[in-house]
Amino acid sequence: MSVRLRFAPSPTGALHIGSVRTFLYNYVFARQRGGTFILRVEDTDQERLVPGAIDSIYDGLHWLGITWDEGPREGGPHAPYVQSERLPLYRKHAEELIAKGAAYYCFCSKERLAELRREQEARHELTRYDRHCRNIPAAEAAERAKSESHVIRLKVPDEGTLAIDDLVHGRIEWQANTIEDQVLLKSDGYPTYHLAVVVDDHVMGITHIMRGEEWVASVPKHLLIYRAFGWDVPPMAHVPDVLGPDGKKLSKRHGSTAVSQFRDDGYLPEALVNYLALVGWSPGTEDELFSMEDLVRVWKIEQVQSAGGKWDKERLDFFNGVWIRRLPVEELVRRLRDFVPAEWDEGLLRQVTPLIQERMKTLKDAKDQIAFLFTDDLSYDRTALIPKKKDQAGTLQTLARSLAVLRSASPFTAALIRPTLEALAEELGWERRDLSQPIRVAITGRTVGPPLYESLELLGKEKAIARLETAQELLTGVKV
């Protein structure tokens, strides 16, 4: 039988990098088994909805290369895929449970519940619903439900053991008496997460439930609901969370967690996928470079770690560098377009890209490194022209000689400039590095940057000469 997996985000904010890792595992699992992948939006908490969240989910996942077969915009055999549009389904199921005697109407006010909790806390008791409405005669409750505000609660048994054989954690057990009579349908007519997820997973034919570890605590509640309906429980896998450096769940206070932010900061989707896949999973070999296709081929649920992993930006940066270097130049140029001014010349960008490809940690880094080729607006501290252990006069002299030598360089190519400047260094008795510094600063305004000779060639003779002259003038007025 073909597998069906779903990922079910709540549209309560921008697509979170931590949940992406869980979606990624779901996706890879479904794809490697030739199964179906489904996006279901769980918006049963009307108070926490954030406008644009669904767009953010679509944009972010598509950018990462994660696609799905059924969803709100894709449609499918179980449409709609947004829970707020499936309300009658949940009510029908909740009432079915009432008819079976497995659930009951509860008319307790939120105030009474809050008071109850306060009293229980004061007495250091377990805070849980006291089943106040559980014994109202069914007929009377049904009658009151027509006019009174109410919720529907599950009748939880007093004893018994609930258990799953989790694909990641192995067997986990709970005693039924640790669970309260949970709410299934809220007074606003919306289902709770617990009812909705169980009903939808069953109705949509989900074969494997894979989600974040933070959900294991609610598994016994789900088990009870499955049991009440008489449904089979699909295999479950609770994957470890992505943690912040402090060991708590990764959140905004650890820095940005929005996928869109990583895109804007110049990260490659390939790098993010590769990095993220390795937090909580390892192939058991020493290979660490994985494309999405590789993951679909080699990833195994059995190899998923049971402990949470901490977010490590340095390691992400490393993978980003690796993937940038692996990109064909044409592709890198294409991706760089969004990170440099639109008016920058395409041809020049194409020429300079190979020079900086291995000098970038993120796509964002490129702009500052190559700006000198596209703008004449350089500003630098003129003392930067003077190499360590050299003085103003000597540097001035060297600049003059360099200028002379470069003026007569023809053709003005790296191949020719190289021996020319090397010979000059030899003649002056200067280290090549010392000769390069004033020239580099003069033409780029920076002490570090792409290779000098190639930079000179790309800049062109005319501009190079002009900038060296400017440097000369600047330095003439310097007191050191």
Place this chain on the structure above:
RNA sequence: GGCCCGGUCGCCUAGUGGUCCAGGGCGCUUCCCUUUCAAGGAAGAGGUCAGGGGUUCGAAUCCCCUCCGGGCUACCA
């Protein structure tokens, strides 16, 4: 407090009773390469396998206890 999950170098991890005086990667240090910075190459520092008891000829690996961290404990997901 209760229930549950987890605990191998700073970080991601390999390891499922012997070949582990614990391997790889990131980061860090040093060196090489070198026109800067990167990239690349080489070397190195870094771990009482949370701690303590067992079991066993032998334990990071099995059992028990303790400690620490985390999640949940809502008409939030």
